Amino acid sequence: MRASTIKRSLGAELTHKIKESRVLLVGAGGIGCELLKNLVLTGFGEVHIIDLDTIDLSNLNRQFLFRHEHIKKPKALVAKEVAHNFQPTAKLEAYHANIMDSQFSVGWFKSFDVVFNALDNLAARRHVNSMCLSAGVPLIESGTTGFNGQVQVIKGGETECYDCNPKATPKTFAICTIRTTPTQPIHCIVWAKSYLLPHLLGASEEEAAELDTTESSENADEIANLRKEAQTLKEVRKAMGTDQFFETVFRMVFEADIERLRAMEDAWRNREPPRVLAFKDLLERSQSTVVPSSSADQRSWTVEENFMMFKDSLTRLSKRYKEIQDRASPEDPEPILTFDKDDEDTLDFVTATANLRAEAFHMSLTSKFDTKQMAGNIIPAIATTNAMTASLCVLQSFKVLRNDLSSAKTVFLERSGQRAINSEALRPPNKKCEVCNVARGILTITPNATVENLVQGVLQPDLGYTDELCIRVGQEIIYGPDMEENISMKLSEFGIKHDTTLTVVDEDDREQDPRINLECWVTERNESEPPSKPITLEVKGEIPRMPALAKVDAPLADYADVPTATESTLPDEEAPVIVTDGANGLGKRKREGEEEPVTNGHVDKKVAGESLQTTNDAVVVVDDDENGAIVIDD
Numbered sequence: 121m122r123a124s125t126i127k128r129s130l131g132a133e134l135t136h137k138i139k140e141s142r143v144l145l146v147g148a149g150g151i152g153c154e155l156l157k158n159l160v161l162t163g164f165g166e167v168h169i170i171d172l173d174t175i176d177l178s179n180l181n182r183q184f185l186f187r188h189e190h191i192k193k194p195k196a197l198v199a200k201e202v203a204h205n206f207q208p209t210a211k212l213e214a215y216h217a218n219i220m221d222s223q224f225s226v227g228w229f230k231s232f233d234v235v236f237n238a239l240d241n242l243a244a245r246r247h248v249n250s251m252c253l254s255a256g257v258p259l260i261e262s263g264t265t266g267f268n269g270q271v272q273v274i275k276g277g278e279t280e281c282y283d284c285n286p287k288a289t290p291k292t293f294a295i296c297t298i299r300t301t302p303t304q305p306i307h308c309i310v311w312a313k314s315y316l317l318p319h320l321l322g323a324s325e326e327e328a329a330e331l332d333t334t335e336s337s338e339n340a341d342e343i344a345n346l347r348k349e350a351q352t353l354k355e356v357r358k359a360m361g362t363d364q365f366f367e368t369v370f371r372m373v374f375e376a377d378i379e380r381l382r383a384m385e386d387a388w389r390n391r392e393p394p395r396v397l398a399f400k401d402l403l404e405r406s407q408s409t410v411v412p413s414s415s416a417d418q419r420s421w422t423v424e425e426n427f428m429m430f431k432d433s434l435t436r437l438s439k440r441y442k443e444i445q446d447r448a449s450p451e452d453p454e455p456i457l458t459f460d461k462d463d464e465d466t467l468d469f470v471t472a473t474a475n476l477r478a479e480a481f482h483m484s485l486t487s488k489f490d491t492k493q494m495a496g497n498i499i500p501a502i503a504t505t506n507a508m509t510a511s512l513c514v515l516q517s518f519k520v521l522r523n524d525l526s527s528a529k530t531v532f533l534e535r536s537g538q539r540a541i542n543s544e545a546l547r548p549p550n551k552k553c554e555v556c557n558v559a560r561g562i563l564t565i566t567p568n569a570t571v572e573n574l575v576q577g578v579l580q581p582d583l584g585y586t587d588e589l590c591i592r593v594g595q596e597i598i599y600g601p602d603m604e605e606n607i608s609m610k611l612s613e614f615g616i617k618h619d620t621t622l623t624v625v626d627e628d629d630r631e632q633d634p635r636i637n638l639e640c641w642v643t644e645r646n647e648s649e650p651p652s653k654p655i656t657l658e659v660k661g662e663i664p665r666m667p668a669l670a671k672v673d674a675p676l677a678d679y680a681d682v683p684t685a686t687e688s689t690l691p692d693e694e695a696p697v698i699v700t701d702g703a704n705g706l707g708k709r710k711r712e713g714e715e716e717p718v719t720n721g722h723v724d725k726k727v728a729g730e731s732l733q734t735t736n737d738a739v740v741v742v743d744d745d746e747n748g749a750i751v752i753d754d
């Protein structure tokens with residue numbers, strides 16, 4: 121877009137702010153590539169891009185900044201180079217690094233006007249959320265899953281943060297369902313991928329995160345059985361590389377084990393018992409069957425084809441296993457082959473064994489293509505969803521830059537409802553959220569400052585803490601009620617220096633509610649400079665108390681009315697239930713018992729298309745001579 125067009129659409133003031141701004145883009149994947157292009161074309165003056173990964177062939181279909189010749193090169197660096205061609209005047213900085221590295225400190229985050237998250241995992245999202253809260257920098261969080269997308273505007277102390285709503289943990293399956301009574305193809309796939317493959321080819325049971333092996337009174341026998349069986353499988357592994365290996369494994373898994381399960385009569389009172397797959401019979405039936413080719417991945421293979429594929433893939437995997445074993449020195453641990461959706465050998469093995477098990481349990485068989493999606497927990501990434509989500513991020517960032525949070529929205533992109541784009545007013549922080557419901561302070565220390573200076577010189581006399589407090593740096597506790605010995609140690613001995621963040625946790629809940637956590641950002645000064653105290657702490661007012669019964673907050677209709685952290689004037693509503701859309705960790709907010717998104721009167725829902733004719737200030741329609749109408753809507 122031409123600069124003059126942008127200026128006419130956004131107005132001179134915002135255009136100027138955009139040009140002067142310094143923003144951080146975390147992640148240069150599906151959303152990140154689109155976002156970077158949008159940012160530079162919109163005229164953002166300085167964009168820093170960080171991504172830890174290198175470019176993969178499978179990225180090319182949607183991460184349009186990357187080409188074949190870029191494979192294996194760092195995403196951030198290539199993205200920077202390519203985007204620079206779109207807007208040579210933009211200042212771009214790239215980091216091939218993990219955003220969770222300590223070099224990206226609170227101080228560094230403070231140097232940005234806005235941070236954009238375009239990540240694919242919960243841990244990194246949470247980390248950036250917390251850094252932005254500490255640094256007081258607004259965050260535009262985004263994610264997509266298939267046709268669904270979401271953009272959330274986060275501003276510490278004013279809106280919900282990423283962690284204000286609980287996120288669902290990845291789905292796990294009870295081990296007994298997987299091992300004894302599978303009822304769906306996915307149960308067979310998880311069995312093949314997380315039980316059979318690891319036991320045969322290396323990794324231990326504990327490493328299979330999808331299996332819930334928690335022991336209870338009901339499943340104690342089954343767990344004991346499992347352990348015995350795991351031992352047997354390890355024994356069977358010794359036959360690897362011999363001609364009998366395939367037959368031994370097959371007979372153990374599809375004959376002996378199924379016989380054992382059939383004998384558990386109670387389990388089959390209300391359902392059909394599994395059938396034994398006889399090795400000899402299948403061997404005979406598949407005499408003239410060929411192993412399915414790799415192009416036959418979209419159709420379900422016959423039982424005979426699955427049998428042949430089981431043999432073929434097990435042979436390939438055993439060969440690989442033996443090769444690794446032969447190369448290793450005697451003191452090396454046993455080799456481990458683990459499932460990878462992009463590893464043909466393990467995918468063939470999982471498809472074939474899952475299907476044979478599905479056959480034994482009277483279920484329909486699954487194609488290799490579908491098995492890949494299911495076993496890899498893959499929901500296809502859709503380029504248009506990423507592109508639309510990235511544009512919505514930029515539109516929301518305009519409101520942040522204008523300091524107009526009251527018109528910023530959480531935006532949902534969806535396909536199932538009547539409307540493609542829905543939005544909700546932002547909500548104030550959830551008072552129960554331990555991540556954003558913290559007080560913040562600036563702690564100025566001298567090089568020799570001690571824990572004692574902090575506790576007895578500042579926290580207790582100035583802020584009223586008792587002995588029941590605990591001090592943390594990251595996850596490490598450096599001082600607490602049972603750690604008196606640390607009181608005389610220097611803060612520097614715990615690695616506390618300029619730009620470290622430490623947290624003070626009030627553990628005194630005997631008489632009244634404890635204070636909310638106090639997060640201190642450390643700055644250093646010279647011993648000789650005034651004031652003379654070795655430590656000073658700057659905090660605004662008293663540290664509020666932890667709200668005992670704070671409930672979920674209402675949508676934010678008017679920012680002027682946002683209750684402060686100490687007030688409890690909010691409506692008495694149930695905590696929101698998060699329906700996650702999969703790996704992106706984003707949750708669409710729904711309240712319990714509701715099918716549709718919240719429409720309780722507080723919520724301002726809008727449709728992009730419907731707003732075109734409105735006179736709402738946020739909607740700008742520009743008639744551009746060359747490019748037709750450009751509509752900027754929220």
Ligand SMILES: Nc1ncnc2c1ncn2[C@@H]1O[C@H](COP(=O)(O)OP(=O)(O)OP(=O)(O)O)[C@@H](O)[C@H]1O
Pocket residue numbers: 146147148149150151152170171172173178179195217218219220238239240241244501
């Ligand atoms: N801690 C982190 N620090 C920096 N970048 C990260 C971090 N975690 C994830 N990323 C990056 O975020 C991007 C997310 O993009 P996307 O969701 O499109 O994933 P992808 O890995 O490119 O694609 P796919 O997972 O579908 O193969 C990736 O490029 C990934 O490398």
Ligand SMILES: [Zn+2]
Pocket residue numbers: 280281282283284285549550553554555556557
């Ligand atoms: Zn929060």
